[in-house]
Amino acid sequence: MTDHTATRVGTMLALDLWDAGDAALLDSVLGLTLPTAGQAATGAAGTALRVGPRRWWLDGDGFDAAAIAAALGDRGVVTANGGAWVRTTLTGPDWRDRLAGGALIDAEALTPGQVMVTLLFHARAVVHARGADACDVYVPASYAAHCLGHWHEAAA
Numbered sequence: 001m002t003d004h005t006a007t008r009v010g011t012m013l014a015l016d017l018w019d020a021g022d023a024a025l026l027d028s029v030l031g032l033t034l035p036t037a038g039q040a041a042t043g044a045a046g047t048a049l050r051v052g053p054r055r056w057w058l059d060g061d062g063f064d065a066a067a068i069a070a071a072l073g074d075r076g077v078v079t080a081n082g083g084a085w086v087r088t089t090l091t092g093p094d095w096r097d098r099l100a101g102g103a104l105i106d107a108e109a110l111t112p113g114q115v116m117v118t119l120l121f122h123a124r125a126v127v128h129a130r131g132a133d134a135c136d137v138y139v140p141a142s143y144a145a146h147c148l149g150h151w152h153e154a155a156a
Helices: 019-030 065-072 095-100 141-155
Strands: 003-008 013-017 041-043 044-051 055-059 076-080 086-090 115-120 123-131 132-141
Touching: 003 055, 003 141, 013 019, 013 065, 019 065, 044 123, 065 076, 076 115, 086 095, 095 132, 123 141, 132 141
Parallel strands: none
Antiparallel strands: 003 086, 013 055, 013 076, 041 044, 044 055, 086 132, 115 123, 123 132
C-alpha cells in the first residue's frame, strides 16, 4: 500500500543561471555541488533539484538567498517560489504504480536521486525519487486538490 502526505512547500528558492557552466561558482555558498540534468543533491542546507537546463530548486530552510544572490552577481537570479508548490510524499513499495496511474512518466525507470518533470493529471509536476520506497512529487498549489483528489479516489 502506498501512503501519500501533502504539505505546502515552505522555503524553496528557484535558481536560474544564464550559463549552466557557472554552477560551480555556488558550491561553497550552497554547501553542495549543483546536480547535473535529471538529478538531485542533498546537503546540510537542503536539497537541490535540477528542474530545467539552467534552473534548480533549492528546497530547504538552510539556503541563504542573499548570499546566493551576492555570489551570482549578474550571472543569474534567485527567487522565492515555495508558496507556489505543494510537496506530496509517496511512501510504500508500490509508489511507482500510484505515480504511473496519473503521470506521463516511466516510474519504473526512476532511481534514487533522480528528478523528472512530467504531467500529473494535466498539471506540471516535478518528481524526486528519494529512495526505493519513497518519492516527492511537487505540484502547483493551484492544482494540488485536483491532483491529490485522484490519488484519494484511487486509495479508496
